[in-house]
Amino acid sequence: MTPADWQIQNIWLGLGITFAVFSLYYAVALFNNKKTANATDLYLAGRSIGPVVNSLAASSTWMSVATFLGVVALIQQLHLPFVYMWVQLILSVPLLVMLYGASLYRMEVFTSVHFVQTRYGRNTAFLAAGWMLLIMLMYMVGQFIGIAKVFEVLLGLPYTPSLILSALVITGYITIGGMKGATYNDAIQMVIMMIALLVPLAAILKAMGVPGFWFPPLGYGSLTDTLLERIPTFFDLKFEARFYLALFVALTIGTLGLPQLAQRVLTSESIKSARQVVPWFCLWVGLMFLGTYALGFAGVYHFALIGQELTPEAADKTTLLLNLAYNPDWVSAFVIAGVLAAGVSTIAGLMIGVATVVGHDIVGVLRPHLSEKKQLRYGYFALAGTGVVSLLVSLDPPAFLITSIFWAFGMCATAITPMVVLGVWSTRINVWGAFTGSLVSGAIYILLSPYVFPDFSVGAGLVAKLGFATSLISVPAGFILTILVSLVAERMKGEIAAQERGRAQELVEGMHGWAQVTRRRYDSSTWLLILAAMWAPILLWGLVPW
Incomplete structure (x- = not known):
């Protein structure tokens, strides 16, 4: 043609x-x-x-x-x-x-x-x-x-x-x-x-x-x-x-x-x-x-x-x-x-x-x-x-950019969405969890891309080339790391973490429209641990060779 x-x-x-x-x-x-x-x-x-x-x-x-x-x-x-x-x-x-x-x-x-x-x-x-x-x-x-x-x-x-x-x-x-x-x-x-x-x-x-x-x-x-x-x-x-x-x-x-x-x-x-x-x-x-x-x-x-x-x-x-x-x-x-x-x-x-x-x-x-x-x-x-x-x-795009749109969606799901969504709905998510979860999961997504280390990429053929299959590993990792590192850092940082949590409580409740701040809202760690547990089997499934 x-x-x-x-x-x-x-x-x-x-x-x-x-x-x-x-x-x-x-x-x-x-x-x-x-x-x-x-x-x-x-x-x-x-x-x-x-x-x-x-x-x-x-x-x-x-x-x-x-x-x-x-x-x-x-x-x-x-x-x-x-x-x-x-x-x-x-x-x-x-x-x-x-x-x-x-x-x-x-x-x-x-x-x-x-x-x-x-x-x-x-x-x-x-x-x-x-x-x-x-x-x-x-x-x-x-x-x-x-x-x-x-x-x-x-x-x-x-x-x-x-x-x-x-x-x-x-x-x-x-x-x-x-x-x-x-x-x-x-x-x-x-x-x-x-x-x-x-x-x-x-x-x-x-x-x-x-x-x-x-x-x-x-x-x-x-x-x-x-x-x-x-x-x-x-x-x-x-x-x-x-x-x-x-x-x-x-x-x-x-x-x-x-x-x-x-x-x-x-x-x-x-x-x-x-x-x-x-x-x-x-x-x-x-x-x-x-x-x-x-x-x-x-x-x-x-x-x-x-x-x-x-x-x-x-x-x-x-x-x-x-x-x-x-x-x-x-x-x-x-x-x-x-x-x-x-x-x-x-x-x-x-x-x-x-x-x-x-x-x-x-x-x-x-x-x-x-x-x-x-x-x-x-x-x-x-x-x-x-x-x-x-x-x-x-002007001279490498092969990677041909599927760049699909790749961009997966990267956003990995490195941005967890820290934003969790930060809006939980005061227990802190700077240590957000930074670590975003950095590590984003690096995982890039390293498992078929255009960086092809031998380690997720999937084969078209599945690998589209790029988004890697998200079955990197997105669960992003949510799990953000949650677990936040909760661990909270215990290890003591007074510093307590001060940040208090500031987060006021900020989060204000953005949801509450006029009066209370420690009971958005403060539970239970639902965070349940969410992390729900992501775990998806992460394990993503690690199984395609």
Whole structure:
């Protein structure tokens, strides 16, 4: 299959759609730039976003180029088992809001790293900031690679010029607009994504004779009998049970710690508004999920029908190939606008997240007496610098970065989520446990990666390459170490630990909204030991050779 098979033939369509969507994004960014007066405006949109807009923005940030390209490709290659991955991820925002989003909102923190600094101190915050920057860079590079491939299709340019052009254009509008501009642009991009996925898909399903074409998510069910006739093994589970448990451990628990989603909660105008984001988020993401499944199933059916075996590179372009086969070129161009929106919105959230960690959580800690004007200036520098670093890393990405998004989820579940969630719900978790659990479990996750010591990696073949199987070892280790080291340090440190525990009691109860502090709440070690015991068999199962 040559580029002529999947590139839009009319170059003016590509140029037109690119110019139109980015002109809109820049207009929104410039309008909101005038409303950015301080660091809270730059990083958290002044805590002024309503639930519907915020739910669209959170959904858009959560989506990525993978929604249109990688997910459809993996359904094409792996069939049903890959669908399970995306079932895990829809749990992320509801759990985030319930487990710590509202609590961090009451604290008026900017990020989860800001919470770590307040809860555990400066050194642990720097460790968390280091992990966050690594996680977000890995996630972002995957998005930049995907966007560059989209520009290849749109403009017919080679990879490197496509990457440079897309990175400069994206970095520009995000830096200008800050969080408020990014939020409204993300909401617009989510609407574009839903239309670009579902409307052309309806036409494809109608041409295939699918009864539920009028509501494309129904195509997911309408195609099942046909798929079974042509591919009897489509619904077979092709991996052992641990693969599916690893999906939950890495992707659901990992997504809890992702800063770009946490910041969406923190931009809400109130805690009530933050909670109202959840049902709207589930609606938007659910529609996109089911549409993506139907698109993936349609791709499997189409290529089985014509008897064509796709290469991995061609499978990434299943969405475009289907539209070129069943829809006119201008529809394909609009679909690509949806792909662009998916990638750009995720990059926007990640860039704001990186800039907040650098500008607020690192520079702000090292230089706490900076004026508001200088804080804002550092924030803009951090935003622009994030784009440049991501561009440089993406120019010649090593093989590791191809699966960087999956790897980033697992790292977040390992090194960030335990210290944040446990720190919100227990006063017995202290700096010694949080620092040790994060450092050791994070190191385990990296060392067991197939790209560091391949002979010691968890799993083999595709299971190893995806990277997240390691989380069955590192995530239990992170929770267990954080709990046990905290309880042991409490006994060994005596008076120092008692003072920290008293400070934690006041902080934790305040973030949960209690007006009066009492030693009885959030003070039990019993449930911590039960939680550690529940993780132990998962750790042992993860250690068994795959």
